[in-house]
Amino acid sequence: MTPRIGLVGVGEAGAAIAAGLHDEHGLSVVGYDARGHEDAVRERAAGAGVTLVDDLRQLCADTDVLLCLASAKVAVAIAEQAAPHLRRGQVYADLNSASPEVKRTVGRIVAGGAAYVDGAVMAAVPPQRHRVPMLLSGDGAARLAELLTPLGMRLEVLGGEPGQASAVKMFRSLLVKGLEALLLECAVGAGAYGATERVLSSMNGTLPTEDWRRLAGYLLERTVVHGTRRAEELRQVARTLEDAGVDPMLAEAGARRLQWFVDLDLGTDLDPKDYEGVLGAVRKAGF
Numbered sequence: 562m563t564p565r566i567g568l569v570g571v572g573e574a575g576a577a578i579a580a581g582l583h584d585e586h587g588l589s590v591v592g593y594d595a596r597g598h599e600d601a602v603r604e605r606a607a608g609a610g611v612t613l614v615d616d617l618r619q620l621c622a623d624t625d626v627l628l629c630l631a632s633a634k635v636a637v638a639i640a641e642q643a644a645p646h647l648r649r650g651q652v653y654a655d656l657n658s659a660s661p662e663v664k665r666t667v668g669r670i671v672a673g674g675a676a677y678v679d680g681a682v683m684a685a686v687p688p689q690r691h692r693v694p695m696l697l698s699g700d701g702a703a704r705l706a707e708l709l710t711p712l713g714m715r716l717e718v719l720g721g722e723p724g725q726a727s728a729v730k731m732f733r734s735l736l737v738k739g740l741e742a743l744l745l746e747c748a749v750g751a752g753a754y755g756a757t758e759r760v761l762s763s764m765n766g767t768l769p770t771e772d773w774r775r776l777a778g779y780l781l782e783r784t785v786v787h788g789t790r791r792a793e794e795l796r797q798v799a800r801t802l803e804d805a806g807v808d809p810m811l812a813e814a815g816a817r818r819l820q821w822f823v824d825l826d827l828g829t830d831l832d833p834k835d836y837e838g839v840l841g842a843v844r845k846a847g848f
Contacts, residue, residue: 568592568628569639592620617639661725796812
């Protein structure tokens with residue numbers, strides 16, 4: 562049986578998922594948005610085949626699966642509002658980009674009502690719509706995958722504990738958004754010296770970015786062997802930025818992080834090529 566799907570938050574991501582389900586499978590998703598029926602919400606809902614309802618009570622009554630895509634800031638509040646109206650047999654999936662602790666809190670709130678899913682959306686939604694890859698964890702993860710995979714949704718179950726999926730999402734975001742911030746600081750600073758184009762072209766073929774596990778080993782090996790020198794080099798980068806009138810936020814933070822690693826004094830018997838062993842030693846040191 563095709564589940565009745567409810568959507569909390571008719572924003573760009575939610576509407577794109579609903580539109581994919583509507584266009585490919587003829588499903589009319591039921592939606593609720595805290596902004597009410599303002600023009601932007603109504604237009605987005607109409608374009609995605611979403612039938613709007615007035616409150617969460619009605620949304621819970623009319624659906625088997627609830628997908629929450631409002632925002633991390635209101636995830637807990639929405640769960641608190643929905644919890645009294647949830648029933649056994651339903652699945653409540655929080656797909657917001659939130660921390661593992663927020664996801665665990667939401668799971669505790671809905672416990673006793675619906676089965677719970679901590680969901681992590683792992684790519685931009687609009688291009689792939691309902692087929693965007695997602696990671697799932699929580700006691701309802703397997704059930705959600707069973708219900709929605711036949712509809713073309715790409716769902717991977719990691720385990721039964723809330724927080725597992727969101728942890729992958731958060732630390733992937735640290736890499737992606739951290740690189741965005743790093744590129745911004747680099748380009749602004751280099752631009753002050755007329756060096757941006759040369760810096761970027763010099764990176765071609767420098768790093769093995771086609772395999773990030775290999776890249777992790779490549780970079781950590783240098784940190785193990787040359788951490789002190791590399792931390793000092795970043796301090797010099799910070800001075801260069803300051804001389805150009807640019808606040809060296811990331812250069813200084815990077816120097817502190819590398820110096821932190823050096824100060825752990827993990828010993829000389831580590832194999833620098835074994836990044837998992839290096840990280841294991843860091844954890845053993847209490848971090």
